Amino acid sequence: MEFKPNTLYHVYNRGNNRQKIFFNYGNYLYFIKKIEKYLLIHCDLLAYCLMPNHFHFLIEPKEKSQEKEINKAFQIILSSYSQAINKQENRTGSLFQQHTKAKSLEHYGLYAETCFHYIHQNPLKAGLVKEIERWEFSSVKEYTLTRNEKLCNHEKAHLVLNIPKDRSEFLKLSKQVLSEKMKEFIF
Template sequence: MQWADVFTRREYSEIVCDSLAYCQQEKNLTLYAWCIMTNHMHLICSSPTLPDIIRDFKKYTSKKLIKSIQTNLQESRKGWLLWLFKYAGEASAKNEDYKFWQTGYHPVLLHNNMLMEQKLNYLHNNPVTAGFVEEPEHWHYSSAKDYSGNVGRLSITFIE
């Protein structure tokens, strides 16, 4: 499956943020760090029911994002994006109409402080490494702003 730069549009990133906030409030998701890049996202999070939350999050956001792409009059890539997600859906084992997210998720157990710090730095520096911003806290869709002492887009639980 190809990666598409969907999250270059704020409205699509906002759908993801709103859904994460809902999972925090209603599904017992603890969010420690996050970053939405143009074509993927990273989370450091926990929950007793994490696989279920991720499944529900992906199912909901997939439908909402596809609908948003379909109805967005300013979306110049509409035909290509919908073709790409339709092609991925047809190729999937579930034979879905559209497949937005990759199958599964890639949990990594952060079992010590060194590993936690390494992943936190990687996640927050992703936009810097990609050349989008000079400082991690300048990326709007990231918890780096929170870790720099300001208030970011989503509430987080700090890693200490």
Template sequence: MPGRLEPFINNYVYHVFNKTLNSQRLFNAEYSEIFLPTVNYYRSAKARVSLSHLKRLAPSVQENLLKIIEQSEFFRVEILAFCLMPTHYHFLLKQILDNGILKFMTDLGNSFTRYYNIRNDREGPLFIPRFKSVLIKNEEQLKHVCRYIHLNPYSGEIISELAELENYRWSSYREYLSKNQESLSNPQIIMKLFGNDRLRFKKFNSDQADYQRSLEYVKYAEKWL
């Protein structure tokens, strides 16, 4: 991966996104099912063996390692929001450890590309070599970028009705509306901006009059993707 000009700063939040080479439609249900556990694994600084190697270890060893991986005290990054689309993906990431975002994105991309290439008897990169990132500078921007990420399946016409967002499996939107504590994302930071009111959060996401404001906050992504 080419060197990055901008540094990532601990405890700051970034909109991070990347796309497939030649706009390949990659993220169907099968590969999304593989990608998200890979995300979960490599966000941890304790992911010191490759995921493919982990799967070859004895079940008891795997179980013990995965328990450590799940402990938030070892996270390189905190995932505030995410969404997979057929040709690209979005994250809202808070960097926890030094170089956390870069290491997470590098390990994630390398691991998933290796898996895909072996599965499909191919060689070479799968994603654009240098992912894009934008620093989130204030709470208003944070709300709108989160909204933009969650509305991607609707604005990209993957689903036809806003109500279907709650059933879109490859996004953190469902985790924001659920009381289930087991989730890939941590909605708490953004939900606090809505007084921890799920109905208020849902209304903000479905308010068409406000949608253009979200586009203004992320027009950099619209151009690139």
């Protein structure tokens, strides 16, 4: 994957053959700890969502981070997580699809803001929750101040993406339905 500083990226991957990658609550927490340990030293995380069979991140590489360091971080996260799940589930083989996607948002204008909200709408669109703030494994709970832990760089998100700081305004904007055209553009 190619990464440049001061550029936002939508990073995503899913289970091989669209299979589950998270089997229980602890798996999500374990994956999040890997993100904290390996990715956050190289990137600012602006949004994330962990779904039963895939994940999404909106990241911006830190100024001094090298492309190879970020790629190595993703390699370590996915490889070590896969090994743990294979052991837990008594399985072998690849857990994730072969290539993690990293889409640069450098020349897309409002796409970054739309992508931010799209990431948070995933559980709602998949029918896992009736309200986006009910999904435990996304950054919505951070932005609505219903979770104490903070993985995301809120200041950068508010500045770069024009994300409202007010909880109710944030939820109102995040719940708006994406147009069909934007859905096609995103994924």
